Amino acid sequence: MSTVRLLVGTRKGGFVLTSDGKRQDWTVEGPFFAGWEIYHMKGSPVDPNRIWASQSSGWSGQVLQRSDDGGKTWTVAGNKFLYEGEAGTHQWYDGTPHPWEFKRVWHLEPSLSCADTVFAGVEDAAMFKTTDGGTTWSELPGLRKHGTGKDWQPGAGGMCLHSIVIDPTDEQRMFIAISAAGAFRTDDGGGSWKPINKGLYSKYIPNPTAEVGHCVHHIAMHPSKPKTLFMQKHWDVMRTDDAGENWSKVSGNLPTDFGFVIDVHAHEPETIFVVPIKSDSEHFPMEGQLRVFRSKTGGNEWEPLSRGLPQKDCYVNVLRDAMSVDRMDDCGIYFGTTGGQVYASPDGGENWQAIVRDLPAVLSVEAQTLP
């Protein structure tokens, strides 16, 4: 029987949660790298036992960890993330020029075809790549030096490149998202990039339909429909069916369309999940009720899923990289909260249970389906 492994990054360490295919009983291992912030952990699709972890702290900066045995043991990888050439400036919160400064790795996206190749999305926003198993990292400067780079501005959480989605039919095509610059696409493996924000409307910026400046929180794709992307923006849930050339709003009947996570069912490319959050100033569910909303129509028509989730006095948040799906026949959905709970649904969102309740604040959750 297949097993499911969850890689959970938290404010104070990493955890590995494992279950058989029933996904009822879980083994919890960790904390790994205790005391450090683990922004993201992700396994290689080529070699699932090769797992990467982004480890950082305010005291000692960025560390990269690599496991080649499914998280049992770890090796420190290279942590030298140097911007290519003159770093230059972007806009600060007050609109003044501010030097580009590396702070941390937010997201690690392993290649779909090479276990030694990984992309890293970092703060201040840039994309790095290793092709030697993490020993050395090089910037893909075409993104940061895109003509609009000097106009990018940080969101409340910093100016972070937090989402990387690789087209499984053409690995030269990748989509990324930056808070608060927007979404970008490359068709040449990261050499050149174009903003893909047409159709986004952000009323909190001077030009609500600007080419860049949108606070995209997360993007997701189903591998069978690589031209269709779903986006949770600061406010608004969006979709595109032409690889980002045009976006349309699909918030529909959501009670609030602010949120951070968005993900797609493993076997139903038009079934998507979000966790609505009350507002940008109140980062918790509405009325203290934690509910996942599911659309089986690719947006617009949403239904709440709450069986097994707390329905009173719940004031946690679910951060942008903290939802994932497995690839079991009956698709499992997982998400972690800032209150330290990791919830699992083994049946596409119908029923939920807490795997753990008292971890440090959860920053990221990634599901691996293992043979």
Next chain:
Amino acid sequence: MVRVDLPAHLCRLAGVAHEVTVAVDAAPVTIAAVLEVLERDYPALEGTIREHETKQRRAWLRFFVCEEDWSHVGMDAVLPEVIVNGKEPLLVIGAIAGG
């Protein structure tokens, strides 16, 4: 041999006890010279005490020498003999900050 006391999070990262000893051949012995050897012997510490490119002390770490704060003395300041001969340790301390 120079003794270096590391904060707990760096001990775990490097897989060492609270204190390590390093053989510094350079003369004179400075904080920079000690860190060069420390990073050579424990590569996991590269970039965690001082920045990769600028070699500047990371802002939330401090250096203490013989009960004095040497954080702003400069990386090239010559360490006293009691540090060089290992009678006293060079302390690398995490600032009391964060949560």
